[in-house]
Amino acid sequence: MSQRPAIPNPPYHGGCLCGAVRYRLDSRPLAINACHCLDCRKLTGASNLLMVVADRASFHQEKGAVDSWRKTAESGRQIDIIRCKTCGTRLWHEPLANPALVFIAAGTLDNSDWAVPASHIWVEKARPGTHFQPDALKVTGQPATREMLMDAFAAIYGA
Numbered sequence: 001m002s003q004r005p006a007i008p009n010p011p012y013h014g015g016c017l018c019g020a021v022r023y024r025l026d027s028r029p030l031a032i033n034a035c036h037c038l039d040c041r042k043l044t045g046a047s048n049l050l051m052v053v054a055d056r057a058s059f060h061q062e063k064g065a066v067d068s069w070r071k072t073a074e075s076g077r078q079i080d081i082i083r084c085k086t087c088g089t090r091l092w093h094e095p096l097a098n099p100a101l102v103f104i105a106a107g108t109l110d111n112s113d114w115a116v117p118a119s120h121i122w123v124e125k126a127r128p129g130t131h132f133q134p135d136a137l138k139v140t141g142q143p144a145t146r147e148m149l150m151d152a153f154a155a156i157y158g159a
């Protein structure tokens with residue numbers, strides 16, 4: 001498989017491990033970002049957090065019951081973290097300051113093979129052995145703006 005498979009056309013389908021929650025995204029991603037901060041390691045229980053940033057209006061929860069937990073970052077920025085009520089799979093984040101966006105946990109897509117990061121943030125915290133795609137944007141710490149991540153995505157995949 002190539003390093004960067006083409007992104008298929010929408011819709012994209014996904015859901016949780018137990019199958020109770022299902023969702024659909026009807027528009028192309030706006031960014032694909034990996035965060036290597038320590039909070040994201042805790043949150044995922046994994047080595048980093050890979051998120052597909054998308055238009056909230058194109059995102060639809062189709063079934064299932066969810067729980068929500070509000071996280072406040074050191075910056076004061078708040079996000080609601082949405083999980084399946086039954087199996088606890090972390091599915092997506094809703095940023096309170098930007099209700100036009102949704103951040104989908106890439107691993108919950110039925111096919112996530114195309115979800116290769118176009119940007120990495122908090123790269124100085126990345127675990128040893130982390131792979132960075134040569135064409136991906138690497139940001140130390142938090143990016144100044146979210147548009148930086150969208151610009152990096154558009155530069156690789158087209159707007």
Ligand SMILES: [Zn+2]
Pocket residue numbers: 016017018019020021084085086087088089
């Ligand atoms: Zn579930």
Ligand SMILES: [Zn+2]
Pocket residue numbers: 035036037038039040041049122
């Ligand atoms: Zn993070």
